[in-house]
Amino acid sequence: MICPVCKSDMFVIEYNEIELDYCNQCGGVWFDQGELELMLKPASSENNNLLLKKILSSRDAVTLEQKRRCPLCNKKMKKVNIGYPDILIDACEHGEGLWFDGGEILKLVQQLPTQSTKENSNEQNVVDFLTEVFHARKQD
Amino acid sequence: MWEQIRSNRNKSIILVIGMGLLLFVLGYFLGLLFLDNATGGLIIALIIWVIMSLTAYFQGDSILLSISKARKISREDHPRLYNVVEEMKIASGLEKMPDIYIIDDPALNAFATGRDIKHASVAITSGLLQKLNRDELQGVIAHEISHIKNRDVLLMSMCSVLLGTIVILSWYASRIMLFGGTGRSRRDRSSGGGGAQLIIMLIAIVLMIFAPIFAKLIYFAISRKREYLADASGALYTRYPEGLASALEKISSSEIQVQAANNATAPMYIDNPFRKKGAAQNLSSTHPPTAERIRILRSMSGASYVDYNQAYKNIHNTHSIIPETALTASSGAIPLRSAQSEKEGELDEKKQARETSDVLWRLNEYKTVDCGCGVRLRVPPGYRGTEIKCPRCGSINQLK
Numbered sequence: 186m187i188c189p190v191c192k193s194d195m196f197v198i199e200y201n202e203i204e205l206d207y208c209n210q211c212g213g214v215w216f217d218q219g220e221l222e223l224m225l226k227p228a229s230s231e232n233n234n235l236l237l238k239k240i241l242s243s244r245d246a247v248t249l250e251q252k253r254r255c256p257l258c259n260k261k262m263k264k265v266n267i268g269y270p271d272i273l274i275d276a277c278e279h280g281e282g283l284w285f286d287g288g289e290i291l292k293l294v295q296q297l298p299t300q301s302t303k304e305n306s307n308e309q310n311v312v313d314f315l316t317e318v319f320h321a322r323k324q325d
Numbered sequence: 326m327w328e329q330i331r332s333n334r335n336k337s338i339i340l341v342i343g344m345g346l347l348l349f350v351l352g353y354f355l356g357l358l359f360l361d362n363a364t365g366g367l368i369i370a371l372i373i374w375v376i377m378s379l380t381a382y383f384q385g386d387s388i389l390l391s392i393s394k395a396r397k398i399s400r401e402d403h404p405r406l407y408n409v410v411e412e413m414k415i416a417s418g419l420e421k422m423p424d425i426y427i428i429d430d431p432a433l434n435a436f437a438t439g440r441d442i443k444h445a446s447v448a449i450t451s452g453l454l455q456k457l458n459r460d461e462l463q464g465v466i467a468h469e470i471s472h473i474k475n476r477d478v479l480l481m482s483m484c485s486v487l488l489g490t491i492v493i494l495s496w497y498a499s500r501i502m503l504f505g506g507t508g509r510s511r512r513d514r515s516s517g518g519g520g521a522q523l524i525i526m527l528i529a530i531v532l533m534i535f536a537p538i539f540a541k542l543i544y545f546a547i548s549r550k551r552e553y554l555a556d557a558s559g560a561l562y563t564r565y566p567e568g569l570a571s572a573l574e575k576i577s578s579s580e581i582q583v584q585a586a587n588n589a590t591a592p593m594y595i596d597n598p599f600r601k602k603g604a605a606q607n608l609s610s611t612h613p614p615t616a617e618r619i620r621i622l623r624s625m626s627g628a629s630y631v632d633y634n635q636a637y638k639n640i641h642n643t644h645s646i647i648p649e650t651a652l653t654a655s656s657g658a659i660p661l662r663s664a665q666s667e668k669e670g671e672l673d674e675k676k677q678a679r680e681t682s683d684v685l686w687r688l689n690e691y692k693t694v695d696c697g698c699g700v701r702l703r704v705p706p707g708y709r710g711t712e713i714k715c716p717r718c719g720s721i722n723q724l725k
Contacts, residue, residue, distance in 0.1 A: 319716055
């Protein structure tokens with residue numbers, strides 16, 4: 186996959202049998218729809234890509250941040266807020282997956298673990314997984 | 326036991342001949358209209374058809390596989406898939422093991438191709454491979470293998486060539502007529518015999534409009550019939566119609582469309598690769614409605630053709646779908662077997678997904694680095710460095 190930010194070939198990280206596409210240069214992460222589904226399945230008995238649908242139905246966040254293009258379908262992605270005050274991620278409008286900029290991953294990792302009120306929600310599971318994978322970046 | 330399939334094939338062949346006749350009538354009148362010469366039109370139609378047929382016959386499978394970006398795999402790449410294909414090859418009595426391809430596409434679909442039993446391939450998308458358990462995979466592969474076994478692949482590719490020729494001829498003829506007039510020779514003589522000329526022109530116009538539509542309807546009718554037969558054979562080979570039924574259920578609930586599919590390749594897939602719905606969907610669909618296919622499979626009381634036919638009749642209250650000869654020849658009841666997957670300590674979905682992506686990374690020449698912290702890194706072939714920092718634990722791993 187080609188990184189939507191710096192256009193280089195992305196690496197793949199496999200952790201706990203879940204794959205993430207990871208850009209070695211900008212630190213951005215692509216969480217693919219299929220992998221989200223795989224990760225959330227045991228936790229929620231509900232319909233699989235509910236999380237993406239929910240995220241996509243939320244309002245477009247007002248921001249000056251540049252729009253990114255989905256690495257799979259090349260359409261402009263939507264800026265959305267996923268529960269944390271100043272973290273804006275990009276979601277593919279066709280539901281291909283979620284994009285986290287390198288800086289957003291950093292902010293997520295540096296959050297205090299108990300900051301979110303929504304325990305065990307799908308969003309929380311995604312964030313927990315990402316912090317688990319990238320916790321070494323705390324020192325960055 | 327397999328000679329009976331021929332009867333069903335004969336009916337299909339009549340339809341194919343119908344399409345052929347349509348092509349010749351079209352060529353005949355277009356020849357009269359543009360060249361003042363019916364034979365000329367016939368010859369042009371014939372030449373286009375022969376060239377396209379030869380290409381389809383000798384190159385069709387490789388063209389199809391390359392536009393779908395399919396990758397050939399061996400036993401070591403994906404043992405589970407290879408074993409299932411081998412099982413179904415034996416169950417169907419196919420002489421030669423078909424080539425197996427994986428298409429790197431998250432959509433859920435599969436198809437069979439190849440001009441005859443000795444040059445056959447089955448292809449499956451990585452998305453489908455990840456989603457199916459062993460029983461479901463068996464159902465899908467059995468369905469595809471029976472397309473090969475029933476010679477559907479050749480029949481359908483010859484049909485699509487005929488359809489293509491008719492569409493191309495009509496398309497060009499209508500453009501020439503709209504923008505270029507109908508040629509000098511006709512206009513030179515237009516002082517005399519205007520009535521006959523007008524009739525020819527009318528017939529030609531009607532043909533230009535309706536021949537492609539008729540050809541498509543015939544084509545779709547043939548295609549749908551083959552799907553029912555392939556479902557029936559799939560149930561017979563696996564003795565477990567529920568496998569195919571539940572695979573079809575998964576396929577139809579998916580919203581992702583096959584990226585490499587187009588109108589010409591649609592009938593090759595196990596389920597209609599297009600997700601759009603419309604009023605004329607049933608008439609112009611290459612596949613019977615999936616819900617109906619699932620209902621037939623689920624109401625089978627045994628695994629034989631007779632059982633499938635009975636289930637079909639119960640739902641439709643009409644004539645049989647399986648040819649008479651096949652019904653009489655399949656002697657004796659064939660009992661259903663129970664599910665295999667649950668007994669065998671089946672791989673869970675994550676494991677299935679990793680098994681499949683493993684193959685794809687390898688085929689795409691990604692290097693694999695296992696870091697001590699439990700992270701596995703896949704490095705793209707274009708990466709120039711000799712070491713890579715693990716994003717989880719921060720340790721430096723050497724690239725081999």
